Amino acid sequence: MEGQVIANAFQNAYWGFPIALYFWLVGASAGSFVISTLGWVFGVKKYKPLALFASNTAIVALLIVPVLLIIDAGKPYRFFHLFIFAHWSAPMVWGSFLIMTYPIAMGFYSFFVHKENQLWARRLGILAIVLALSTHWYTGVVMQLNPARLPNHTSVAPLLFLTGAYVSGIGLLILCLWLRNFLVTVTARVSPELMADMARLMLYGIVFDLFLLGNEFLQMTYGTGEERTILYEVLLGVFRWPYLYIEVVWGLLLPLIILVIPRIRRSLNGVLVAAFMTATGVYGMRIWWVMAAQYYQGHF
């Protein structure tokens, strides 16, 4: 029906860029920690030397998170209400407990890796990897369990978040290792071959991420009118830059092209460019994922 809304209330977007940054940091932390555990938990020996650095990178990324969250709350000094009035049906409570325990487990894991205690490093590594995946799973669930926010209300959400975490974490870690190489002795440096191998792991994540995105695209294409409207906004409308250009083209397609060409994949420059693109591209996903539904529904 033709017509126009001529007066209405103005609604704010309730979660914005800082929450998107929080999702990105938690994801990068989880992805980085996955690489850390490859050597000590899953027995891939060539990854053992970078386990400690990867774990510490994950801890640093995660330490910023509570600061962002507490600043974002209207009443920062009431953060402990999350624990004393915990409402167990709220995903945010699950996340609060996970965010508290995950860095502690990582800290102990780092300690035992530093001491080269294989047994306890493995035990703590298993615990921490479960907590790492759960922490990032919960960020997807926080968005998923809002039936009114259509593009978010899908069971693919946690998987999309986890895959994004995996690729952005590896990308960030590759960049940090490259920077670290300038600061450490020659013997302690990580070889370009190992970085290329990490890029190969990242490539698998990129392919899976594209597969999930394709599924989501299909669902929205065949979806309700609201879903198609949002699809238009993220593809060609207001969110075209975060979604189409930053996430899909910059963050996934271009790195995919770089990493499937063997000659470029084996060169350090190619790996670094792909890592940078993927790590930053995932932030585009976080932006549109957090804000698109609120933008759309904010006009109702």
Place this chain on the structure above:
Amino acid sequence: MTDRLYGMGGVSSGKGKPGRKRYAMAIDLRRCTGCNACTAACKTHFDVPLGEWRIWVMETEVGKYPDTKRYVLPRLCNQCDDPPCIPVCPTQATFKHPDGFVLQRYNRCIGCRACMVACPYNARHLLPDHRRDKRNPRNVADKCDFCVVRVTRGLAPLCVTSCTGGALIFGDINDPESEVARTVRDNKVFTLRPELGTAPQVYYIGLNESVADPEFAFLNRSAQLRERYATFKRNSEVGGEMAGNIDESDMGFFGLVRQGLHNFGTFFAEAPKKFFRGLY
């Protein structure tokens, strides 16, 4: 299932507590003139800050000249029987009263805004730090509470009292003789977004399906309204703190970067103040 369909159900079945009251509101849109007396009364009484609303009137023009019709749609918290805002609240600050009100405990709320993201009706807002009376709650979520304080003292909600056309009808829907029960029983009533299964307790008579559709509201904003949205979002104090407002007219790459930086700027500029305003 039937109560999820527009115009088919009347009161949702199997809800409410036996032996308790179940407060609900019927809005007869045939009698609403769009005078905004409800909005004014509510804003004045509750000191609702600029740019936030507990009840507001959406106004829509449908059709093409000369066959046009103007619709008004008062909107407020629907006091749902299955409110999506309650399970996501991490501190149990929001709860369903046995008599049907969905209420907010200001002293528990941490201002995380999960309830606002969950609400399909945009019926919740964050109270800013600047209130006319500093004793009023600040920096926490707020919403329409059906004037629970007045109702428990035997008075009707302010919007109902102030309605010039008598369009708002309030009462205990469990009492078959109450005006609201009779109105809902004798008329074809509609609810907003019934497909979500929230079982809203605000019933509309004469609701236009298009006007009640979020997609219609999104796609058919008038040019003037779009401009006013952009101005509002650029300048909103609360929106600045939440750092998610974007201006649709400036969403190229540089626009996105500029708006991202602006949002982060306001977010971090407000951050230190948060720790010194109204401790705890």
